[in-house]
Each structure stands twice: as structure tokens, then as C-alpha cells.
Amino acid sequence: MFQKRCSAVLVWACVVFCLSASVAWGFEGKVVGVSDGDTIKVLDHGKMVKIRIYGVDAPEKKQAFGVKAREFTQSLVAGKIVRVEPQDTDRYGRIVGMVYTLDGRCLNEEIVKAGFAWVYNQYCKQDFCPDWRSFQASAKAGRMGLWADPEPMAPWDYRRGGKKLVASKTAPAGTYSGNVKSGVFHAPGCKYHDCKNCTISFPNRNAAVQAGYRPCGLCNP
Template sequence: MRLGKIILVVLCFFFNLSFGQNKVHLSAQASFKNHTFVAKVIGIMDGDTMEILYKNTPIKVRLAHIDCPEKRGKQPFGANAKKALSDLCFGQNVTVYGEKYDRYRRLIAVVVNNKKQVVNQEMIKQGMAWHFKRYSKDMAYAKLEVVARKNKVGLWHDINPIAPWEWRKS
């Protein structure tokens, strides 16, 4: 009987330990939502997605309010957008304003680089992104896109640029 109790206690201990680890992981992820923190940019996936390192934990970040040409599928300006994002923040410590998580478990965020530039807005100013109106009602981004279009900056130099959400459909 005593051996049975010991086995039960040991099983409960391991079950609680494992459950506790999962709980910590989930709460750590949730803690970035509506949270501001500083992290180092360690990777650039494309024009609107990066990887940051925060307390030795890599986190994928999707830039809020914007959508960039697709690198995959070789959409025009996809490689340019990736390079522009890299030039703005790769290797830097940036301030991240986490908003929420998307269905791919990426943190949706506004990022400010070490020059105090809002990277999300800079991508639109450089003509490397569209204002992603489906998910953003922030009129500052809409105005920046109008100016970039008017001045034919970046992808707006193209005669008929295709929005990334349209490109992904095809």
C-alpha cells in the first residue's frame, strides 16, 4: 500500500510539474499582449515579419497596420520590402508595443527602432507596404500611403501594383 501511495505522489508531482511548465509558457506568451518591451531583432522573414530575442526567447513579430509584398511567390517588391525592413531594424534593440496574437501565433506589434522611427510607418513612407485596412483603422497609416502613392515612392512607382492580399489569392 505504501508503494502505491509513493507512486501516486510521484505521478502527481510529474503531472503538476509538466502542467505548470505549459502554464508558464502560455502565460509568458500572453504577457506580450498589450505590453511594451525592448528586444533585439535577430531575423527578418519578409517585409512585415521579423524575429526578436527577448530574455533568450525568440518571438515572431508581425508588424501591425501594414501588409508588404510577398517574398514567397516572388511578388514584385517582395525582396525590396524585406531589405527595407532589415535596413530599418536588423541587429538593433527595438521597442515593441505588443497588441495581440494572430492565428499563426505571431505577436502583432508596432516597432520603434533606435532612431525613434516607427518602423511600421517607415515601411509605408518608403513605399514598401500597404496600409492593411482590413485589420487597421488607423488613419495615420492611410494618410502615409496616400502621400507615398502620390509621390510614386517604392512600389507605387509600378504602373499597377498588386496588393499582397490579392497576390495571395492567386
């Protein structure tokens, strides 16, 4: 009986160790894709692995600044070798990890500093998370990245139903409108200003460009 109990304990210990090891190991690989501001694809021994960047939440692709956030992440790591240090796995089976460039920069931190993501307080529980919140506050004070918008919608609110609210509205007359599907923006008076997917408004041309939208070829705003 004692031997059986010991064997059971040993088996359980091995299971716990293996589960922990699957999260704790790190690896280096080439970034072969950037899905959005906080999700990248990395080759690990020839296998493509999706990495959800730990502790941050960037705007969704159809949100204002979603395109810009993706472009920023691309500018830092696309096609480059990075080191991934897994912290967890999410409900979609993706590795949630810290990502470092070979010159020592932390991608997670750089995104927050540049103003292209919120610190994801619900999940950011490490000792350095308060520092990240300070970086976020500095980016907000400097109106960097998405903080150029005086009332940006957090992506978790967007996913929880904010996108329905956005989709139910059209851009007010007198403002520039952005097509959340095509990423094109239109000037007031353009025939496409009130299109079905033109649900984001900008006070001026510069705001639309900063958010990552392209000018309409017809009205040439």
C-alpha cells in the first residue's frame, strides 16, 4: 500500500513538473508574422508558434490605432530573431510570454512606452508591472500613440460589446470618417463618408493618419 501511494505521488509530481516546464522553458526563433500589436508568430525548431505578448493589450485591428499598433510591433521584430520566455498559456492555447530582441529590448515594455497598448492589469502581476504602468502614464501624458485620442476605448471593453456600440454609429457630419474594414478614411462630403463600415470619426486629417488610416483615393482628404 505504501509503495502504491509513493508511486502515485511520484507520478503526480512528474505531471506537475512537466506542466511547469512547458511554461518555464524559453527559446529563440524568427518572427514570421505579426497578427496585431500584441500577437506574433515565431518559428520554434521549424514549427510556427503563436505568442500572445504578456501583460499588455493593444487595440484590436478594427479599432482606432489597431493598424498603427501592429505596424509598431512589426517595425521592432518582423523577420528578426527574438527570445521568448513563456509565462503562461491562454484559453486559445497560445503561449503568453515575454519577448526580447537580441539587442536586449523587451517588446512588451516598448509597446507600452510608445503608447500602443494598455498595461493589462487583470493579468500583469509581475514585480515589474508597476513600472509598466508608469510608462503608460508617461505615454498618456505625452499623447503618444493611441493616447492622441482623448477618449480611447480599451480593447477589453471593445471585445465585451463596445464594438457593437461603435458599429451602431456613423461618423458625425463635419468629421473625417474611417472605414474599420478597409482602413481608409474619408473627408466630410465624400460620397463614401457614411459608408456601412465608416464607424470611426476623426476631428481632422492628421488624427486619421496617426491612427493608421489611409486617405480615400476619390476625395483625396
